[in-house]
Amino acid sequence: MVIQCFILFGCLAAGELIVAVTGVRLPASIVGMLLLALLLALKVVKLQQIEKLTSFLISNLGFFFVPPGVALMVHLGLIRSEIVPIAVATLVSTALVLWFTAWTHIAASRGERKVKDRLSRRSGRKEVADA
Amino acid sequence: MTGDSSLLSNTFVLLSLTFGTYFGAQRLQRRFRSALLNPILITIAVIILFLQATGVTYETYREAGSWIDFWLKPAVVALGVPLYKQLSAIRRQLVPILCSQVIGCLIGIVSTVVTAKWLGASDAVVASLASKSVTTPIAMEVTASIGGIPSLTAAVVVITGLIGAVAGFRILDASRIHNPAALGLSMGAAAHALGTSAAMDRDAAIGAYASLGLTLNGLFTALLTPTVIGLVDRLTA
Numbered sequence: 114m115v116i117q118c119f120i121l122f123g124c125l126a127a128g129e130l131i132v133a134v135t136g137v138r139l140p141a142s143i144v145g146m147l148l149l150a151l152l153l154a155l156k157v158v159k160l161q162q163i164e165k166l167t168s169f170l171i172s173n174l175g176f177f178f179v180p181p182g183v184a185l186m187v188h189l190g191l192i193r194s195e196i197v198p199i200a201v202a203t204l205v206s207t208a209l210v211l212w213f214t215a216w217t218h219i220a221a222s223r224g225e226r227k228v229k230d231r232l233s234r235r236s237g238r239k240e241v242a243d244a
Numbered sequence: 245m246t247g248d249s250s251l252l253s254n255t256f257v258l259l260s261l262t263f264g265t266y267f268g269a270q271r272l273q274r275r276f277r278s279a280l281l282n283p284i285l286i287t288i289a290v291i292i293l294f295l296q297a298t299g300v301t302y303e304t305y306r307e308a309g310s311w312i313d314f315w316l317k318p319a320v321v322a323l324g325v326p327l328y329k330q331l332s333a334i335r336r337q338l339v340p341i342l343c344s345q346v347i348g349c350l351i352g353i354v355s356t357v358v359t360a361k362w363l364g365a366s367d368a369v370v371a372s373l374a375s376k377s378v379t380t381p382i383a384m385e386v387t388a389s390i391g392g393i394p395s396l397t398a399a400v401v402v403i404t405g406l407i408g409a410v411a412g413f414r415i416l417d418a419s420r421i422h423n424p425a426a427l428g429l430s431m432g433a434a435a436h437a438l439g440t441s442a443a444m445d446r447d448a449a450i451g452a453y454a455s456l457g458l459t460l461n462g463l464f465t466a467l468l469t470p471t472v473i474g475l476v477d478r479l480t481a
Contacts, residue, residue, distance in 0.1 A: 140381035142320035149324030167322035180309025182288035198365035214348030214430035221340035
């Protein structure tokens, strides 16, 4: 458990350091996440050294959002007075982001495949011509 | 009972209330299998009602709650593990992934700002909503930089995440989207860590794409929001 915490908090600390030094516009936790993936890819950190703690944290991720959510009560008045724009904008926009992100990914994958196919066919034809 | 000095504002009392309510809500959801009985939503509601009924202030609760939300940052770092497991699949489709995230980010900002303005939201509220799809620290910083109310953003971010977690897969399933990469990327882009957590519950590979979506949309939103807001302002003025 100690080594698991060391790796995880080490990544977070390194993330804080990187953000402070480079001034990159990302939160330290996201930099730490990318760092952890990098360390795993470089085999500096092994999966079994960390997976127990990370899967515990990931499976309880939602719970950690309870205290920030309670902050709602501070703005209940403002939210009540502008409930229609807040609710409608949030709902509509969330659905649109879901659709457009998914559709763009599907369409771009298809487009990329077509371009690659055409390129490989062209180079294939060239080889035939060369022969 | 005089609110804050009482036993009710004790850190351990407030923490056990949070744990206990969440546990009870989880059992309730398992029993009735309703998405609306989301344990996070129920726990937030119960605690707000508890605080209002007892007169314990939000500041007191926040102090106790910081022991819980302290773990948010390490939990986001932990998402590096599923991300690593999908690294080779991600590398193979880098271009479609980047395209989908830029579009998702722009759609998110523009649709929120235009809809909220059209329905008569005040400027401060519009600015506070713009970055609602991304993870709290990024969203709050973006809001501060465009003249919104950061703590309102924090609350809206949680609501957005809950909408994504509760309704996200229903919307995507109804639209017959089945590609795991498309599902994950859109859940992470639309509903940050809460969407990612819901994606992780369905499938680890979808969850990995979601953590990528949460990262990239966070990055693009931080970079693009001020410019996009300026453009929308000029066009709608």
